Amino acid sequence: MPRHETTSIPPGRARRGAARTPAAADTTVLLASRRGIVQAGISSLLKQLPQYHHVGTASDADGLVHALGQHQPDVLVLDQDLANAVAGRSRVLHHPRVLLLSNRQHVGTEPACGSDCACGLVPDSAPLRHIRAALKIIGSCNSARLGDGYCTSCPLRGSLRPPPLPLSAREHEVFLRIGLGESNQQIAAHFGRSVKTIETHRENIKRKLGLENGAALVEAAMAWRRGDPIAPPATRPVASRPPARP
DSSP states (O other), X not given: OOOEEEOOOOTTOOOTTSOOOGGGOOEEEEEEOSOHHHHHHHHHHHHTOXXXXXXXXXXXXXXXXXXXXXXXXXXXXXXXXXXXXHTTOTTOOOOOEEEEEESSSSOOSSOSSSTTTOSEEEETTSOHXXXXXXXXHXXXXXXXXXXXXXXXXXXXXXXXXXXXXXXXXXXXXXXXHXXXXXXXXXXXXXXXXXXXXXXXXXXXXXXXXXXXXXXXXXXXXXXXHHTOOOOOOOOOOOOOOOOOOO
16 A cells, blocks of 8 residues: 555645635645654644645655645655656656655766756755755746756755766766676777776776775775765774884
C-alpha cells in the first residue's frame, strides 16, 4: 500500500487550481521523504510559517504519485532519494514547484530531478534558516512554469549546479568518463584521442584534485557523479624525530 499521510485543509483554504479569496492565499506544501528525521524537521518548520499549509507527507513513490494527484500542491519538498525512485512515472500529471532536499553535496551529474524539474536544492544538513529562506523564495514565485523569465534571476537555480572543479574543460569531461568506469582505451576512443593523451589528463586530474593514485581517482570520479564531495587526501602522520643527543 502507498504510504501517504494527509493533513486536512481547514475551511477557507483553497486547493491549487481552485478559486482563491485573499484570505485563502496560503501556499500548499507536500513533503516527500522516506527519512523520519527529515519528515519531523520539515513538518516542524512548516508550522512556523503561517503562510504555508502542510497538506500531507508521502514516504514512498506510490504514495507520492497519489498525493500529487489528490492535493495538487503549490510546492513539493522532495527528498532526492525519493525523486530517484519516482523518476519516469507517467502517472505524475501534476508538477508543482520543487525544492530538493539531499544528504549529498550536489545533485550529481545525471540527476533524476535536476534543473529540468526542480527550482533548487538545499542540503538537509543546512541550517533551518536556509531551508526557510528557500521555501519563502519558492512560495512567492510568480513563474507560470519552470524555466521562464523569472527563473533566470532566481537565487535558487545555482544550487542545482555542481560546484566548480579546478580542471580544464577536457579534463572535466575525462573525469566524468572515469566516473562511468571506462578504461583509458574507451575514453580515448570516445574523444578520438590517443591513450597517451588520456593518461596525461588522468595525471593532471590527480595532481589538481590531490589524489594519490588511480584507485583514488576512480573513487572520486564515481562519488562526484553521485553528488558526493571529493574526499581530501588523508594526511600522513609526521614521524617524530628522536631527541638529539647532548
